Amino acid sequence: MNLKELARKLDLSPTTVSRALNGYPEVNEATRERVAAAAKRYNYKPNTRAIRLATGRAMAVGHVIPVATRHEIVNPVFADFIAGAGEVYSRNGYDMLLSIVPDDNEERVYRELKSRGTVDGVILHAPNTEDPRIPLLVELGIPFVVHGRATGTAPPYSWVDVNNRRAFLRATEFLLDLGHRRIGLLNGLEKMDFAIRRRTGYEDALASRGIPADPEIMVSEEMTEAAGYRATRAMMALPNPPTALLASSIIIGFGIRRALEDMGLAMGRDVSVIVHDDDLSYMRNGEDVPVFTATRSSVREAGRRAADMLISIITGKVLAPQEQLLEAELIIGQSTGPCKG
Structure with missing residues (x-):
């Protein structure tokens, strides 16, 4: 099924259907939910190339990983985060771009991502205190979400973190x-x-x-x-x-x-x-x-939430910085017992 056929079934214009599927804020929530439900029912998959042409978006999200932390690529914690984020990207028609870069080239890579229009936004990993990447991304105007927080960083920014x-x-x-x-x-x-x-x-x-x-x-x-x-x-x-x-x-x-x-x-x-x-x-x-x-x-759930948050920022559904603080659950296992001393 193509966009025009879906629009006919809904008795809406193709433009309205396209805008609803792509998160334009001027489409009301009831129409957006109706279109999303119909797209799922009829197994409609939007043409990513057409979306890129219509919206000017790259339909891709970037993850920049410095060489010093290259072990993260095989770390199961990082893998679970990417798996959760990837579920959201796939559902919304976005690709994922992983960039492995030398530590001293990270700023240059972010500037190139912006100038080339390669991605619509990025998720920033492993924040340090007073992390210089955050004011850089604010300066460049790249939509971003931080997995974690950076104490002492002045500009407001969007983040998902565990307490x-x-x-x-x-x-x-x-x-x-x-x-x-x-x-x-x-x-x-x-x-x-x-x-x-x-x-x-x-x-x-x-x-x-x-x-x-x-x-x-x-x-x-x-x-x-x-x-x-x-x-x-x-x-x-x-x-x-x-x-x-x-x-x-x-x-x-x-x-x-x-x-x-x-x-x-x-x-x-x-x-x-x-x-x-x-x-x-x-x-x-x-x-x-x-x-x-x-x-x-759940690191996978953190990945889902960060990706959802970023796509909402990219599509203009939210304008102010967003914050989500997740609570960890204490699970009792076999590794603890009363002190013997």
């Missing part, structure tokens, strides 16, 4: 309630905003119980299995080792479990462990009963 501080505050309080007082933190790189917020939640929970944070059992590294293994071995070799560990990723958690097993310790019995981001498509946290106690947030 990292609250997630780690709750996780630390849970361990404290189990009687643990020596709680190690295996965090991500603390130049990144999410890691700073997680450490803040952890430290706030300790402070509320009168327990000072001990830098000797706090590490900030890439969130890999090997980093989790190394940090756990080092912490457990201390004269006063932690009785519980809080990790910024289930990937770190796998390294923690391997290290504890190598030392003859049982996770949950001898050392309690809580991880973050356990809701990954290809790295499940057990089957019926979770292996890890976890602060669970």
Whole structure:
């Protein structure tokens, strides 16, 4: 079925149908919903080339990944985010453009995307505090959404983030309630905003119980299995080792479990462990009963929401910066138990 045939069935003009499908703000919501329902019922797929010609849009969204973070391409967290965003792009007729660039060329790539009209908008990944990319994108006038937040960045901007501080505050309080007082933190790189917020939640929970944070059992590294293994071995070799560990990723958690097993310790019995981001498509946290106690947030859902938000900005459905703060759920698994000390 083509556009004219769909318009005849709806008794609308082809222009109105096209504008409804492409999110023009002058089409009222009732008409937009009616057209969308008919398009689904008749399995109508808009011609992307025609949309590009009619709207002047590239019908593509960009993701710029610096070389220094190229591991993100094979990181299941990044893959789940892209999968969720991709669902939304596909449903709305948008392509995805991934650009892998040297760190010092990131600004040039954004400027080229703007000058060439290659994409209609971008999603910005892994924001740092006072991230210079945000004012750059505001200056260039490229619609964008940040996956995360950037503390200290002045211009208002659209973002989707999980409440990292609250997630780690709750996780630390849970361990404290189990009687643990020596709680190690295996965090991500603390130049990144999410890691700073997680450490803040952890430290706030300790402070509320009168327990000072001990830098000797706090590490900030890439969130890999090997980093989790190394940090756990080092912490457990201390004269006063932690009785519980809080990790910024289930990937770190796998390294923690391997290290504890190598030392003859049982996770949950001898050392309690809580991880973050356990809701990954290809790295499940057990089957019926979770292996890890976890602060669970769906990265795939974050991808869907960020993509929906960006397309709403591109199509003019929303004009002011949008913000979505998602809450993590504390899932009780087999990796935590009362402190034995």
